[in-house]
Amino acid sequence: MIPTFKLHSDRAEFVPYTVPELFFFAGGRTLNFDASREGGAIGHWHDEIELILVEEGGMVYNVNGTRCAVNANEGIFVNARQLHFFEESRCTYRCILLHPMMLCASTYLEENYIAPVTQNGAFPYCVLKPENEIAALFPAFFEAAAEKDLLRLQSLSYTLWGALLRLMPKNDATPRENSRLSAVKDMMHEIQTRYTEKLTLEEIAAVGHVCKSACEKLFRTYLHCTPVEYLLRYRLQKAAESLTQTDATVAQIALDCGFSGASYFSGCFKTAYGCTPKAYRAAHKNGET
Numbered sequence: 001m002i003p004t005f006k007l008h009s010d011r012a013e014f015v016p017y018t019v020p021e022l023f024f025f026a027g028g029r030t031l032n033f034d035a036s037r038e039g040g041a042i043g044h045w046h047d048e049i050e051l052i053l054v055e056e057g058g059m060v061y062n063v064n065g066t067r068c069a070v071n072a073n074e075g076i077f078v079n080a081r082q083l084h085f086f087e088e089s090r091c092t093y094r095c096i097l098l099h100p101m102m103l104c105a106s107t108y109l110e111e112n113y114i115a116p117v118t119q120n121g122a123f124p125y126c127v128l129k130p131e132n133e134i135a136a137l138f139p140a141f142f143e144a145a146a147e148k149d150l151l152r153l154q155s156l157s158y159t160l161w162g163a164l165l166r167l168m169p170k171n172d173a174t175p176r177e178n179s180r181l182s183a184v185k186d187m188m189h190e191i192q193t194r195y196t197e198k199l200t201l202e203e204i205a206a207v208g209h210v211c212k213s214a215c216e217k218l219f220r221t222y223l224h225c226t227p228v229e230y231l232l233r234y235r236l237q238k239a240a241e242s243l244t245q246t247d248a249t250v251a252q253i254a255l256d257c258g259f260s261g262a263s264y265f266s267g268c269f270k271t272a273y274g275c276t277p278k279a280y281r282a283a284h285k286n287g288e289t
Helices: 107-118 135-146 150-167 179-194 201-207 212-223 227-245 250-256 262-273 277-285
Strands: 024-034 049-063 066-071 075-078 084-098 125-128
Touching: 024 135, 049 125, 049 135, 066 075, 066 125, 084 135, 107 150, 135 150, 179 201, 179 212, 179 227, 201 212, 201 227, 212 227, 227 250, 227 262, 227 277, 250 262, 250 277, 262 277
Parallel strands: none
Antiparallel strands: 024 084, 049 066, 049 075, 049 084, 075 125
């Protein structure tokens, strides 16, 4: 299962920085994941830019509905506040998240160097080939983060930003978010806020100011699932969190997460995660997940 972060009120992801002094996160792991079989592929966004470098294996990353294949020794840059999630992954990877505010030492820098990247509607993501200069920065970033060398980390971040400016499309692009993507985010927000309730497709669509058929089409375009499937995945993810973080009974967790009963919940959970809720809890407590 993919680890989940806390969410801000607008459902943007709250990133647990490894270097909070500079609003910076560095981490890595081995990941075996297939969104078609597991409940953890929940689309999200955050104010930080994200950089992933695949060391072994490969992954498929979804950014704003576009599936991006990232192979060994390749990476991907995801710009701030873009909707993204893993679809498939059989890889070992490293990940960096960097909040643009760490580079805004002055209004001039922000307006002329930082905002042109984060507000470029034509630059939501970029797959990074092995020869790209950004990939070569990863070891230095991780070394500086481990040593808490803040000056070096800040310097590396400016070097990274210079590379992003060189990668950025030069055409004028609107800073405003695509209205269809905004509607999807609003509808995701509704699901994530009301997942414990009986929630109809009509209610979800109303939040995005679209009809039910358009709602389903938007979810399939950006998240590759229906609104109902997304609701189920989100409920299962919250249930999995409760199984590992609380001592509540399976029946209580089922009701708390919007399921009609423990039996139905257990069946959905086993289909998604390959084991019963009780087995999942036991495996996690034994350190097997």
